[in-house]
Amino acid sequence: MFSSYYQVVILTTVGVASVYIYQAATYRRRMKGAKEPPGPKGWPIVGNAPELASSDGNLIPIFNKWSDEYGDIVQFSILGEKQVILAKESITRDLFVMRGSKYSGRGTPHAISHMFNYMNPTLEINDERWKRQRKLIHQAVSITATDKYLTAMEEEAGITLRDLIHDPESFDKHLARYSFGVLTRSMLGFRIKTGDDPYIAHVLNQIGEFLKGFRPDEYPSNVFPFLRAFPTWLVPSLGKMEKMRTDMYAEICALRERVQKSVQDGTASTSTYRHFIENRDEQDITDDEAGYAFETMIAAGVASPHNLLLTFLFLMMEYPEWQKKLQEQVDQVVGKDRQPCFEDIPNLPVVRAVVKESIRYRTIKAELGIPHRLEVDDIYQGYFFPKNTVFHGNLGAILMDKQLYPDQQLFNPARWLEQDYPTYKEPLTEHPNLKNYAAFGFGRRACPGFDFSERTLVILVAKIAWACEINKPIDPTTKKPVEVTLRHETTPNPKPLAFPCDIKPRSAEKVKIVG
Numbered sequence: 001m002f003s004s005y006y007q008v009v010i011l012t013t014v015g016v017a018s019v020y021i022y023q024a025a026t027y028r029r030r031m032k033g034a035k036e037p038p039g040p041k042g043w044p045i046v047g048n049a050p051e052l053a054s055s056d057g058n059l060i061p062i063f064n065k066w067s068d069e070y071g072d073i074v075q076f077s078i079l080g081e082k083q084v085i086l087a088k089e090s091i092t093r094d095l096f097v098m099r100g101s102k103y104s105g106r107g108t109p110h111a112i113s114h115m116f117n118y119m120n121p122t123l124e125i126n127d128e129r130w131k132r133q134r135k136l137i138h139q140a141v142s143i144t145a146t147d148k149y150l151t152a153m154e155e156e157a158g159i160t161l162r163d164l165i166h167d168p169e170s171f172d173k174h175l176a177r178y179s180f181g182v183l184t185r186s187m188l189g190f191r192i193k194t195g196d197d198p199y200i201a202h203v204l205n206q207i208g209e210f211l212k213g214f215r216p217d218e219y220p221s222n223v224f225p226f227l228r229a230f231p232t233w234l235v236p237s238l239g240k241m242e243k244m245r246t247d248m249y250a251e252i253c254a255l256r257e258r259v260q261k262s263v264q265d266g267t268a269s270t271s272t273y274r275h276f277i278e279n280r281d282e283q284d285i286t287d288d289e290a291g292y293a294f295e296t297m298i299a300a301g302v303a304s305p306h307n308l309l310l311t312f313l314f315l316m317m318e319y320p321e322w323q324k325k326l327q328e329q330v331d332q333v334v335g336k337d338r339q340p341c342f343e344d345i346p347n348l349p350v351v352r353a354v355v356k357e358s359i360r361y362r363t364i365k366a367e368l369g370i371p372h373r374l375e376v377d378d379i380y381q382g383y384f385f386p387k388n389t390v391f392h393g394n395l396g397a398i399l400m401d402k403q404l405y406p407d408q409q410l411f412n413p414a415r416w417l418e419q420d421y422p423t424y425k426e427p428l429t430e431h432p433n434l435k436n437y438a439a440f441g442f443g444r445r446a447c448p449g450f451d452f453s454e455r456t457l458v459i460l461v462a463k464i465a466w467a468c469e470i471n472k473p474i475d476p477t478t479k480k481p482v483e484v485t486l487r488h489e490t491t492p493n494p495k496p497l498a499f500p501c502d503i504k505p506r507s508a509e510k511v512k513i514v515g
Contacts, residue, residue, distance in 0.1 A: 021181030034384030096442035105373035189271030
């Protein structure tokens with residue numbers, strides 16, 4: 001056993017050193033007089049890995065520190081792999097949008113690719129299969145498609161509002177049910193009736209295990225490719241990722257069979273998956289490719305709204321003046337005798353501004369975005385970038401740009417509503433909205449579900465503002481508000497950790513209307 005361990009160590013050292021020496025030699029040949037981007041000096045072979053490993057899973061503070069020190073384009077390395085941080089939106093759009101044909105690759109960890117059978121359209125390479133899956137996703141979450149599900153969204157938001165009023169202590173569970181309920185009704189055609197539905201726990205657990213696939217300490221084959229050829233008794237994580245792969249594929253097949261059966265027996269409600277099955281002959285995509293596309297939409301679509309709605313509750317406690325402005329506009333537009341509906345949203349720019357600014361606030365605190373990989377050698381602003389360089393559009397810096405976001409540290413929805421701010425746009429019946437918002441990514445790899453997400457969020461935020469008062473809990477001993485801090489899990493797209501929140505109805509009359 002010990003001899004096997006030392007063989008692994010020796011092979012690891014030799015393998016990494018060889019790659020490092022080869023890349024250093026070829027890099028010098030290809031630069032051809034171009035500059036090397038500035039950045040922190042790393043250690044031989046391992047590069048900047050030690051500093052990144054000390055980040056406790058949140059790279060945003062380190063990336064922001066390097067951007068402040070070295071500028072808008074910063075280069076670092078991990079085990080010989082060159083990576084670049086982009087800290088300005090204009091530069092990021094130049095590369096990811098204007099040069100999208102070069103900068104739309106992905107550098108997905110081996111464990112993640114294996115778990116998804118190399119068919120996750122968010123994380124896999126830019127090939128023909130990805131294009132087919134991307135087309136299906138666009139059809140599923142386009143503005144036209146979303147229009148069909150507005151009634152379902154409104155009903156789910158109404159159910160959630162009732163749950164929050166009658167059981168406010170379980171607000172986390174109710175918001176999770178809402179995020180799942182909207183997705184399963186519109187995409188899959190079935191309802192999630194309670195926050196205790198086992199489907200929620202199953203998917204959340206699956207997402208948690210999936211996110212571990214990004215961590216090299218959990219899956220060392222992400223960093224050391226030669227380990228993938230070893231037996232599972234020597235590298236147990238290989239067996240774990242294989243089990244994840246088989247379990248996920250079995251679930252995808254079971255979900256497809258469930259929807260097919262409901263279509264055949266006439267019990268299927270309107271949904272994207274039902275439409276896909278009923279028009280199967282018109283679709284140029286395999287069943288497995290479609291299955292993984294739907295699985296990806298569910299995994300991505302349930303986490304983000306849930307996380308953002310939790311952030312919204314926290315911000316309403318921290319910035320009560322904006323809760324008051326939100327309530328005042330909703331009261332003026334909607335009145336006291338009915339709940340807000342989608343027809344009201346064009347006349348509720350404060351609702352849309354609060355949602356957009358909540359996304360900005362969450363993103364600069366907890367969202368790094370998914371990196372892009374350069375598919376050919378390139379030169380930009382005199383800097384040479386070799387093929388396979390990994391690029392990070394550092395949203396934590398991009399959405400903190402002082403030129404675009406004055407008082408950038410503050411939660412300030414006014415930046416979307418008042419003419420004095422550079423982010424202001426008219427007409428206010430349309431703006432602010434989430435179209436082309438940096439928080440959803442850039443270019444070919446941007447999240448196509450921005451409109452679906454926006455509608456999911458604005459209708460519930462409007463209803464909460466109409467019916468609820470959100471405050472910090474009162475300490476029973478001191479009789480003073482409890483100070484609440486927003487912390488996050490140490491994973492990509494992290495969920496806020498549990499925090500207290502006092503939710504009460506604004507009036508008895510509104511409780512009667514909610515039911």
